[in-house]
Amino acid sequence: MLGYWNYVKKGDFILIGGNSMLFPADVVVDSNEEYHSERVIKELKRLGMRVAVSKLEAGDYFIPLGSEPRGFLIERKRVDDFINSILDSRLWTQAESLSKISKESNMDVVFLIEGDLWDAMENREIPQLAVIRAIDEIVLTFKIPIIYTKDPEMTASWMVSKIKSLRKKVGGGKFLPYVKKKAPSDSERILNSLAVLSGYETARKLLRTYGSLKEVFSLSIEQLKSIEGIGEARAKRLFRLFNLKYEEKEIGAGEKND
Numbered sequence: 001m002l003g004y005w006n007y008v009k010k011g012d013f014i015l016i017g018g019n020s021m022l023f024p025a026d027v028v029v030d031s032n033e034e035y036h037s038e039r040v041i042k043e044l045k046r047l048g049m050r051v052a053v054s055k056l057e058a059g060d061y062f063i064p065l066g067s068e069p070r071g072f073l074i075e076r077k078r079v080d081d082f083i084n085s086i087l088d089s090r091l092w093t094q095a096e097s098l099s100k101i102s103k104e105s106n107m108d109v110v111f112l113i114e115g116d117l118w119d120a121m122e123n124r125e126i127p128q129l130a131v132i133r134a135i136d137e138i139v140l141t142f143k144i145p146i147i148y149t150k151d152p153e154m155t156a157s158w159m160v161s162k163i164k165s166l167r168k169k170v171g172g173g174k175f176l177p178y179v180k181k182k183a184p185s186d187s188e189r190i191l192n193s194l195a196v197l198s199g200y201e202t203a204r205k206l207l208r209t210y211g212s213l214k215e216v217f218s219l220s221i222e223q224l225k226s227i228e229g230i231g232e233a234r235a236k237r238l239f240r241l242f243n244l245k246y247e248e249k250e251i252g253a254g255e256k257n258d
Contacts, residue, residue: 029053033076
């Protein structure tokens, strides 16, 4: 359930030993979506929301819930992008990724389609039935609801309304900037420690396969490559980190940049 937090950098969210979480942002925008989200971000800020930009594992917007370890994830599709993603099959990859995150993290996810879809279809060479079937699969096969908005301003307004609704359910309508949770188990501590180096999904796979930090840290590059999702470049980087000699002077140098 904590895997998703690893994909938001320090400054937007901070996970301390799986125990305490700080939320200095109301909405996190994926860095890849920032350019296309200028109007959405502007409207969110105008409506009083605190917006942070960071790399997300999936989705375009993430709404943290101050009293819950999970959140609300939004995949925004402008109508032309929605049609393009059907034509090049990206849509199913994204839907599968969102569905997986929803199941593994118990996180609510939604597709948001922005603009006049039917008008866009008339100007594109795509059968209307193909679009209907794509919507059918998102909702019925992947179990992901779809929201429709007219423009970026309406998208932002809906997000603000959703944020207020979610907070009312989990925190009496108040934003909870600090959440103190029960002390993590030994297994959670092990997972959190390894995740700092490898990311949560990879850490889980390594620990499920090899069982302990001792075994993981003794793996060869070839053994690391045998884990799904670890290519040669990443295997070499992890091998280097696992075997890197501690240098006290690097700690002091790093602290100056915090």
